[in-house]
Each structure stands twice: as C-alpha cells, then as structure tokens.
Amino acid sequence: MSANVKTEEQILQDMLNNISNIYEKSVGYLTYDITKTNAIELAKVYQYALSIANLRLVKDLSGDDLTARVYDNKGTVRKVATKAKVVLALEGTGKIQKGDLFSTANNIQFISLETKPITEIGSILAECTQSGVIGMVGANSITQIPITLPGFTEVTNPNASYDGFEEETDEALKQRYYDALRNPITSNNQAHFIYWAKSVTGVGNAKVIPLWNGDLTVKVIIIDSNMQPASADLVNTVQEYIDPKGEYDSNTNTWSLWGTGTGQSAIGNYCSVVSAIAKNIDIACSISKDNGYSDEEIKANISNKITEYLKEIAFSTIVNYVSNAKVISLILSANGVLDVQNVKVNGSINNNVIIGEEEVAVMGTVTLL
Structure with a gap:
C-alpha cells in the first residue's frame, strides 16, 4: 500500500x-x-x-x-481470440453445405465455411466452433461426422489446424504498449515495422532485417501467438497490412501494388514478410522414473516443460540458443522423473543449440534411451 x-x-x-x-x-x-x-x-x-x-x-x-x-x-488495440481453420478431406459424392459440422473423437467441432459439391473425393475449408487454442488439433484427428451427410463416408484433416489464438493477455498487451513507448516509432524505422507486424492478430513477435536485398528492401520475420512458425494465411495478412504485393506481372517481373504505399509502409519501401523457420529441438535421455508413470506420460511431461521454455526464448534479443543445462534442469523438474543421464539435445551431449536469425526453436521428439 x-x-x-x-x-x-x-x-x-x-x-x-x-x-x-x-x-x-x-x-x-x-x-x-x-x-x-x-x-x-x-x-x-x-x-x-x-x-x-x-x-x-x-x-x-x-x-x-x-x-x-x-x-x-x-492507439494500441487488444488482439481478439481467433478460431482455428483447417482443410478437411472428404470421401463421397454429394454437396457440403456451409455450416455442416465435423468433429474430433473428443467432440471438438469444426464447421464448413463453404458450400461445395464433391464427387468421390474433395476438400473444404472449415473453422473451429470455439475460439482459441482448443481448436489447434493435430493431423488426422477430425474424423467424425456428427450428423449424417448423405453420400459422404469419411472425413479427415491431412494437416494440423492452424491460426487458433487466445485473446491477448493483459501482460502481453501491456508489453506491446510499453514497447511502443520505449522504442520510439518514427516513419518506417525498424521499430515501426515491428509495431505494424505485432499489431496483427495472431502475431506473437517479429524481427526486421533492413536492406536484406538491396536499398529500400525490408524483411519482416514473424512467429505466431503460440510462438510457432506463422501460417501462410498469417504471413499474407501481415504482408497485406504492411505492404500489399497485389498481382504479379510475369511480363515486367513486377507486383501491381508492392512498394506503392498502399499499406502502412511508405512509398518506395519494399517489405517482404516471411515466417520464421522451425528448428526442431529433439531430446534423447536416460531416466530413472517414478512409479505410477508410463513412458508416454513422462515424455509428454518433458515435452510440455521444454515447450514452455522454448516459447519464453522465441525471438529473444538476448538469448539465441537453446541451453543444454536448462534442458537438463527442465527434464529433472518434469513429473515422473527422478534422475536423468546422457541427455542429448539434437544429438549433442554438452553443446547448446544455436538458433539462427530467421529460425524459431520448436519442440521436436522426446526419446527415452
């Protein structure tokens, strides 16, 4: 007080x-x-x-x-929650209506966003009925048709769903606000490009590489709010916001809008938005495990611990590596682990894993030796 x-x-x-x-x-x-x-x-x-x-x-x-x-x-606007999207593959002949439902085995439902006739096999775009990360499901997990659709026998999602984000937290909103105060934004400086990118719903962080391809060129590298590589849709949204490319003319090798100032960036600047490249962090180790835990449970616990750590260091301006010592401590803190030996991070026992300027570390596999 x-x-x-x-x-x-x-x-x-x-x-x-x-x-x-x-x-x-x-x-x-x-x-x-x-x-x-x-x-x-x-x-x-x-x-x-x-x-x-x-x-x-x-x-x-x-x-x-x-x-x-x-x-x-x-003028900082809180980012709203978004619903995950997914491409569904269907087998059968008939017509999918906008609003038809599909779901995972545990009843996470997805709704068709389009009306489309299908003959034997086809695909549609669908969206989770709930906002947030609950809609982020793995490949081949959407297999149920809750209400029979005449003519269709099977559904699945060949790829994981994407772009399901929670509403921006108070802490994240405050950080963006303070960043805007502490990093003066002037016309088209680096802070300005980062500010534009991070103001788009779904963007968790951004980096800027100036003059990456000659004068007046800027590369903006983004990750999503889950601190993972950004989807093609999210990259395109940010590109359209900062510097729309428009249509490509193969005769003149030019874009119809790029660099014209039709987005946030000034006339004459050519901004390319790309996703960070995933750098998988694979863990192998020998453990002494507590009674009552299966190997699969322990691997999941280790994976969850390290995933949170990787989110913390994603696009860090201070740390550009995954610490071997930190990984060992996280394994030891995982439920079910009593002791650990022979820890290998991406095949190395003692070395840190360097994360490149355009990379983001993501959790790979956990192997118990």
Missing part, C-alpha cells in the same frame, strides 16, 4: 492526537467512539482515492479498463 494512504488505525490515531488532552479519549468514551466512526468512513475514502489514482497507471489496470486505457493513450 502507498505510504500516502492511511489505514483506519492510522486515521483514528491521528485524529485523536489532534484532539486536546483535556477531553477523555479512552475506548468507550464518546470522543473515542465518534472519532472511530469517522476513521472507518475516511479509510474508505482513502481507498477510493487510491483506486482513482491507480487508473492513471497502466501497470495497475486489467481487463476492459486496460483495453480502453492503452487504446486512448497510444
């Missing part, structure tokens, strides 16, 4: 001290009782005044108050 905010007891004592000692101020006497009741109410006024004062400080805000304040102060 702020030193300027008095507690009920402090208020009471200060008020009693301001009353002449010719009056009896002991507990139970009228002077004390009246002063006590005033102190109770004044303490509430102090707390209310503190809450009003705190509204000026972004660090003390949350939820809708934070959303409104950072927008008013800096």
